[in-house]
Amino acid sequence: MTRQGRWTRRALLQLVGTTLATASAVRILPRAAHAGSQPGRGAWAALEQQLQGRLLTPQLPWRNATAAVLKKLRNPFWIQEQPEGLQSTGWLGGWTAVASTRAIAAESAADLAAGVRFARQHRLRLVVKGAGHDYLGRNCAPDSLLLWTQPMQGIRVHEAFMPQGAPAGTAPLQAITVQAGVRWLDVYAAATAAGRYVQGGGCTSVGACGGFILGSGFGSFSKRYGSGAAGLLEAEVVTADGQIRRVNSHQDPDLFFALRGGGACSFAVLSSITLLSHPIPTRLGLVTGGVQASDDAAYRELIEAVLRFYPSHLDNPHWGEQIQFNPDNRLGFLLTALDLPDAQVRSSLETLLAPFRAQPDRFRVAPEFTFMPFADIWNAEAWERMKPGMVTRDDQPGAPQGRFWWDGNQGEVGAFWNSYDSLWIPTQALKQRPDQVADAFFNASRHRGFTFQINKGLSGEATEARQRDLDTALHPDCYEAAALVICASAQQYRYPGLAGHEPDIAQGRRDANQVQQVLATLRQLFPEAGTYSNETDFFLKQAGPAQWGPHLKRLQAIKRRVDPSNLFRVHNGIGTLNS
Ligand SMILES: Cc1cc2nc3c(=O)[nH]c(=O)nc-3n(C[C@H](O)[C@H](O)[C@H](O)COP(=O)(O)OP(=O)(O)OC[C@H]3O[C@@H](n4cnc5c(N)ncnc54)[C@H](O)[C@@H]3O)c2cc1C
Known part of the structure; x- marks a missing residue:
């Protein structure tokens, strides 16, 4: 295994920004209902000796944050380089970010095994965190031992x-x-x-x-x-x-x-x-922009046209990403086209858009097309040249050249979730009763915008990929699905417990209610539809069947x-x- 990361033990210790706590400095926390017990000082000291400096005392990076730290907290790569760094800071009425009692900055499988054995022996709550992108707070717990895998970069x-x-x-x-x-x-x-x-x-x-x-x-x-x-x-x-x-x-x-x-x-x-x-692959097409309808009736018409068009034109191995259904009667595109001739990408979309283009008083049709060699997709410089505003570079001193994140992902950095939910939309429904689905989509969009994520519904999946998928625990609803609908609401750069940066609970409740209305409207039509376990509601009902179905x-x-x-x-x- 080659080590590509720039992590050394010394760097990690500097990063923690504190000398390692000695065993005597560890506060022994009271036993929480969900937790196991807390090991004694001697046990911690022995683990510390075994790990030779890789046992840390982590704290949330925004605890007592200065203006400089608050600025860094807008960079997802900086966040995940902190032992207790989390992209999401909590969920209204659900979970709140919290630091573990101790953390192992694991450099190897042996370090992970040492942590597992220690937690098991002492009946200690164990949590694991890698890049820290979880929405559901499954990467943190009070009174726990954290296995932090970020140093393992091979x-x-x-x-x-x-x-x-x-x-x-x-x-x-x-x-x-x-x-x-x-x-x-x-x-x-x-x-x-x-x-x-x-x-x-x-x-x-x-x-x-x-x-x-x-x-x-x-x-x-x-x-x-x-x-x-x-x-x-x-x-x-x-x-x-x-x-x-x-x-x-x-x-x-x-x-x-x-x-x-x-x-x-x-x-x-x-x-x-x-x-x-x-x-x-060789070629990537990107379709952005969208269609603005002049009024509700025009928008409802547009929605049905898209839903009728989708199964025959976009539900196949070439297409990915999403269509956005917005409350202001605007349909947004963020579609990828893989290995299709550029002209075919344009003409496919034109099949959908031509009838609306012919009615300029009712629809403003404005798709945008970008084409590039596929090899450039992870190249920040190429995006800056071709489509400014798509990427943000990691400007930390010493950050690897070319490291970037999508501008579209910025909104999820430092997110306190008011609500988030998803469900798979069956392709058959689009084929057999597009008018009913269009009604549901239109009615749902009155509450809040949502995305129709076509790469997360696999009904149009390539045959050889399907063979591999069938050996996994993926909920089979996904194979019948045109897309996964996701609706969410967050307050950004809100940190529970940090005075002046607390989430607004009243606003959060109002926004959460909108998300729930969207999903309730769609679930009336698809009451049994499954959901994607990584991107779902914290308060999910029937959580087992909803996430894994027959598995x-x-x-x-x-x-x-x-x-x-x-x-x-x-x-x-x-x-x-x-x-
Ligand atoms: C900005 C953003 C964009 C996203 N985009 C996509 C996307 O395009 N497609 C998609 O499918 N999902 C996407 N997700 C969802 C993502 O897949 C989940 O949030 C996922 O849980 C993140 O995993 P992580 O390892 O990065 O995060 P972490 O918070 O580190 O871990 C998430 C969960 O996995 C566990 N875990 C982490 N490492 C290990 C390990 N080594 N062994 C065992 N358990 C471990 C943790 O305990 C925790 O329960 C996105 C999320 C965000 C925030």
């Missing part, structure tokens, strides 16, 4: 990968192995340099080896390559008994199944994963076998559904 490209234990005659595959702290941007850079592509997430700063994969994970091109979990070939994990194991479809296939979409941190800790790589029983049986003492438990995860 990446290795394989020309011929063979899963351990594979029978003789198994064909080797091209693949990439990444350690637990690696983010998608770094994986894409390594893959592009090797002329390959790996199906990960759209957001550059989301972790490649953490919640994304464990929850299934979708990227812009998932209709072509499948979910993130579908590309998982092998995982090195630490199981609840503290052992380091290699898991794949030949070695403990049940646990491997659970790791592919069975939910965040519920079965084992990922130390590294190996992902299938594909030949790099639930199998996942629960695997959980009982591999983690009988329920060491790995997160909100609405397999281990907490009945608690």
Whole structure:
């Protein structure tokens, strides 16, 4: 495993900004209802000695924050380089960011195993955090030991990968192995340099080896390559008994199944994963802009036209990303087109738009097209040249050149969630009763805007990708779905507990109510529709069936076998559904 990161133990200690607390400085917290017990001073001291400086006393980065720190808290990469850095700061009435008692800045599987064994031995609540992008607060807990994986930055490209234990005659595959702290941007850079592509997430700063994969994970091109979990070939994990194991479809296939979409941190800790790589695509088209309707009736007409158009034109392996349904009667595009001739991208959209273009008094039709070699997609400089305003660079001193995040993801940095919810929309409904779906979409849009995320509904998925997906724990509703509808509301740069920067609770309730109205309107039409476990409501009802559908029983049986003492438990995860 090559180390590409710039982390050294010394740098980490400087970053924490404090000398390591000695065991005597550790405040022994009272036992909380959900937590285990707290180890004694001697136990902490022994762990500290074993880890040689990698046992930290973390604190939330905004605790007593100065103006300079508040500015840094707008940079997602800076946040995740703090041991207790979190993208989201809480959820109205749900969870609030909190620091663990101690944190292990893990540099290896052995460090993770030391933490697992310690937590198990002392019945201590264990939490794991990688890139810290969770919406649901599953990456923090009071009175806990945190395994912080950010220092594990190794990446290795394989020309011929063979899963351990594979029978003789198994064909080797091209693949990439990444350690637990690696983010998608770094994986894409390594893959592009090797002329390959790996199906990960759209957001550059989301972790490649953490919640994304464990929850299934979708990227812009998932209709072509499948979910993130579908590309998982092998995982090195630490199981609840503290052992380091290699898991794949030949070695403990049940646990491997659970790791592919069975939910965040519920079965084992990922130390590294190996992902299938594909030949790099050649061409990327991007459609932005949209259509403004002049009044409600025109907008309702436009919505139905889009829903009728979608199954035959966009629900296929070439298309990804989203369509936005806004309350101001504006339809927004953020669509990707993969490996289609530029003229065909334009003409496909024109099939939808021409009738509206012909009515300029009722519709303002303004799509924008950008085309580029696919290899430029992770190149900040190319975006700045072609489409200014799409990316923000990491301007920290010493940040790797070219590191960036999408401007569209800025709104989720420092987010205190008022509400967030999602559901899969069946493609059959669009084909068989587009008028009813259009009514529901129009009525829902009166409350608040929402996105129709087409790469998170896989009914138009490529056949070979579907074969891989069928071996995962992904909710089968996704295979029938045109898209995942997401509606959310957040207050940005709000930090519970920081005077002057607290969230506005009254405003939060009003906005949360809008989100709930949107989803309630859609659920009237699709009462049984499932939801994506990484991007769903904290207050989800029927959380097991809604997230995993028919896979639930199998996942629960695997959980009982591999983690009988329920060491790995997160909100609405397999281990907490009945608690
Ligand atoms: C700005 C933004 C953009 C996003 N874009 C997408 C997208 O394009 N597609 C998509 O599908 N999702 C997307 N997501 C959702 C994302 O997949 C989830 O939030 C996911 O949980 C993030 O995982 P993480 O490892 O980065 O975060 P973390 O907060 O570090 O971890 C999330 C969960 O995974 C667990 N975990 C982390 N590392 C490990 C490990 N090594 N072993 C075991 N458990 C671990 C944690 O305990 C926690 O429960 C996005 C989220 C944000 C905030």
